[in-house]
Amino acid sequence: MLEIATKGTKNYWLWIAFLLIVIGAGTVAYLDQFFNGLMITGMSRDVSWGFYIANFTFLVGVAAGGVMVVIPYYLHDYEKFHRITILGEFLAVASLVMCLLFIIVDLGQPVRMLNVLLYPSPKSMLFYDMLVLNGYLFLNIVIGWKVLEAERNQVKPPAWTKPLIYLSIPFAIGIHTVTAYLYCGLPGRGYWLTAILAPRFLASAFAAGPAFLIILCYIIRKFTKFDPGWEAMQTLSKIVCYAVIANLFFFLCEVFVVYYSGIPGHQTHLQYLLFGYHGYNALVPWMWSGFILMAVGAVFLVIPKLRNNYILLPVACAMIFFGAWIDKGMGMIAGGFVPSPLHHVTEYMPTLQEIIITLGVYAAGFLVLTILYKLATQVKEEVGG
Amino acid sequence: MMEKSRRSFLKVAGIAAIGLGAAPAMNFAASDSQGSAAAVKAKNPDALHAERWGMVILVKKINDKIAKQITHACHTQHNVPDFTHEVDTQKFPDTRPVNHNQEIKWIWKEKFHYAFPDKEDEFLNEKFHHLPFMVLCNHCKNAPCVQACPTRATFSREDGIVIMDYHRCIGCRFCMAACPYGSRSFNFRDPQPFIAETDPDFPTRSKGVVEKCNLCAERLAKGEQPHCVEAAEGAIVVGDLEDPASEIRKLLRENYSIRRKQSLGTEPSVYYIV
Numbered sequence: 001m002l003e004i005a006t007k008g009t010k011n012y013w014l015w016i017a018f019l020l021i022v023i024g025a026g027t028v029a030y031l032d033q034f035f036n037g038l039m040i041t042g043m044s045r046d047v048s049w050g051f052y053i054a055n056f057t058f059l060v061g062v063a064a065g066g067v068m069v070v071i072p073y074y075l076h077d078y079e080k081f082h083r084i085t086i087l088g089e090f091l092a093v094a095s096l097v098m099c100l101l102f103i104i105v106d107l108g109q110p111v112r113m114l115n116v117l118l119y120p121s122p123k124s125m126l127f128y129d130m131l132v133l134n135g136y137l138f139l140n141i142v143i144g145w146k147v148l149e150a151e152r153n154q155v156k157p158p159a160w161t162k163p164l165i166y167l168s169i170p171f172a173i174g175i176h177t178v179t180a181y182l183y184c185g186l187p188g189r190g191y192w193l194t195a196i197l198a199p200r201f202l203a204s205a206f207a208a209g210p211a212f213l214i215i216l217c218y219i220i221r222k223f224t225k226f227d228p229g230w231e232a233m234q235t236l237s238k239i240v241c242y243a244v245i246a247n248l249f250f251f252l253c254e255v256f257v258v259y260y261s262g263i264p265g266h267q268t269h270l271q272y273l274l275f276g277y278h279g280y281n282a283l284v285p286w287m288w289s290g291f292i293l294m295a296v297g298a299v300f301l302v303i304p305k306l307r308n309n310y311i312l313l314p315v316a317c318a319m320i321f322f323g324a325w326i327d328k329g330m331g332m333i334a335g336g337f338v339p340s341p342l343h344h345v346t347e348y349m350p351t352l353q354e355i356i357i358t359l360g361v362y363a364a365g366f367l368v369l370t371i372l373y374k375l376a377t378q379v380k381e382e383v384g385g
Numbered sequence: 386m387m388e389k390s391r392r393s394f395l396k397v398a399g400i401a402a403i404g405l406g407a408a409p410a411m412n413f414a415a416s417d418s419q420g421s422a423a424a425v426k427a428k429n430p431d432a433l434h435a436e437r438w439g440m441v442i443l444v445k446k447i448n449d450k451i452a453k454q455i456t457h458a459c460h461t462q463h464n465v466p467d468f469t470h471e472v473d474t475q476k477f478p479d480t481r482p483v484n485h486n487q488e489i490k491w492i493w494k495e496k497f498h499y500a501f502p503d504k505e506d507e508f509l510n511e512k513f514h515h516l517p518f519m520v521l522c523n524h525c526k527n528a529p530c531v532q533a534c535p536t537r538a539t540f541s542r543e544d545g546i547v548i549m550d551y552h553r554c555i556g557c558r559f560c561m562a563a564c565p566y567g568s569r570s571f572n573f574r575d576p577q578p579f580i581a582e583t584d585p586d587f588p589t590r591s592k593g594v595v596e597k598c599n600l601c602a603e604r605l606a607k608g609e610q611p612h613c614v615e616a617a618e619g620a621i622v623v624g625d626l627e628d629p630a631s632e633i634r635k636l637l638r639e640n641y642s643i644r645r646k647q648s649l650g651t652e653p654s655v656y657y658i659v
Contacts, residue, residue, distance in 0.1 A: 036574060037572065037573050037574040038556075038573045038574075039484065039487060041573075043487075043573070044484065044486030044487050045567075045570055046567070049558060107556050108556015108558070108571065108592065110555075112555045112556075115536040116535050116536055118536075119536045121535050124534055125533070126535035182559070186529060186533070187529055187565050187651065188563070188649060189562065264503075336562075337562075341502075341564070341565050341567045341646075342500065342502060
């Protein structure tokens with residue numbers, strides 16, 4: 001089936017070449033980091049995780065968001081999603097590839113990575129995160145591939161894929177829950193120490209993942225003969241709408257608890273993010289942009305007339321996607337570290353080199369996504385035509 | 386010349402590293418009555434033992450000069466890089482400029498409201514604002530860093546010391562996020578250019594690993610007091626918290642003491658008497 005990816009239009013190859021150039025630039029920047037250490041990043045003693053882990057956290061959400069097409073189709077036999085289920089699964093694969101790459105580029109000693117397997121530590125949440133992320137990646141590759149292959153051969157998918165599909169649902173919830181547990185179980189970090197963190201992560205995941213899927217549907221419609229179906233996209237947009245509203249609601253719950261209780265260890269982080277703290281306010285415009293983007297996007301999607309607008313829908317989805325990226329990426333990670341446990345303020349901004357490495361990882365993910373989507377759309381075209 | 390000195394240095398560092406890495410394992414074997422011949426050989430009759438090591442800091446006895454002495458003694462003898470150190474450009478020709486936010490520290494002074502942010506008080510006695518509070522790893526009984534470490538590179542010894550295996554650490558920095566005291570530092574870069582004189586008694590670290598205070602486990606094993614205790618002119622006392630006859634227990638009996646962020650339940654082993 002992979003041979004499909006070796007034949008394409010001029011635009012296809014131009015896009016692949018562009019991605020390879022970005023990957024190349026990212027690799028060169030990473031090699032410098034590999035030999036000189038994480039000193040090339042904007043991270044510090046106080047802010048010891050940065051852009052890499054921020055993007056990792058966000059992309060775990062995008063990967064988990066794929067389950068929002070799997071559940072309706074496989075659990076509720078919602079036929080409209082038949083054509084896009086594979087897109088959700090392959091988006092999860094590409095996102096997880098990026099997640100794992102982000103973890104690797106964040107390690108100080110990447111060559112010792114396998115120590116996680118050599119000395120398994122069941123008390124560490126990172127151990128479980130590794131298990132669920134790799135498990136979910138494996139499940140989606142196998143399921144996506146087998147189901148697509150069966151479709152190409154116009155036969156039913158093998159019976160053993162069914163239990164794997166059902167298993168992938170708790171795994172999707174699991175990857176994001178465990179990723180939230182990385183943060184919310186740490187006693188000294190007031191911004192993360194909240195039971196609503198995992199639900200909040202899931203809500204923003206179920207908004208950002210399907211929102212991105214809708215945008216991808218537009219791109220597929222433009223560049224291939226395969227039509228994912230306007231009705232499917234409409235249903236997806238409703239999912240995005242309610243998920244982003246849930247995410248905003250959870251955030252407001254957090255704001256209430258933090259400000260009404262007034263406990264300084266919890267309040268200072270939100271204060272820093274929303275209004276600035278002791279004159280430090282680098283992230284304030286980011287945070288407000290993030291929440292305004294999500295809120296306006298939610299309004300667009302909740303009003304049927306606007307949601308049904310073919311031009312407006314991808315705009316609203318892009319707003320929600322970037323809003324969630326800010327909220328869960330930079331805001332969540334840098335916000336948790338500022339102020340430090342000693343209430344010192346060290347602000348964080350990624351360096352250019354850090355951004356180039358990040359773009360390299362994204363390009364690698366998009367390369368995987370392009371190839372998988374190329375297979376999926378081509379097979380669908382063949383079968384449908 | 387340069388090549389040679391680097392090689393001999395690596396040799397010394399390597400031997401030191403092997404010694405430190407083997408020490409906990411050997412101590413463990415030695416405490417076993419079935420201990421092998423090799424373990425018996427390593428057992429130092431002078432070694433100091435405790436059921437649970439702890440520290441008492443007599444804050445009033447510390448002034449800025451003593452604070453500096455303490456940090457200096459600890460950092461130089463543990464090969465902690467000093468980013469203000471002028472780099473020998475002949476030995477390390479391509480050293481890039483430093484980011485001071487990426488510094489490494491094991492023990493350092495903080496003002497009261499930073500050391501105890503939850504005890505901030507607008508009517509606090511003025512003199513507390515100026516006292517130097519030495520902060521370091523608390524060697525917590527319930528250490529969040531030990532729980533977080535995905536490779537068990539950070540672990541609690543039976544005697545309560547929270548210690549690291551620098552050769553197993555993968556540099557994920559989960560322990561730094563987990564520590565509520567900001568006691569951990571990461572080697573964002575190779576520390577060598579910033580070590581004025583390498584102390585051969587202790588391993589140097591490579592880039593990409595986390596490090597922190599080890600309560601001078603290597604000195605206790607030789608029957609010596611930690612560097613900070615020696616430099617503190619009586620202001621820091623280290624001893625066995627579980628031994629009612631120990632000096633630190635006597636100090637804790639006779640004085641009111643505080644610990645950092647007690648409410649988190651990490652059970653720090655470092656006490657402050659103010």
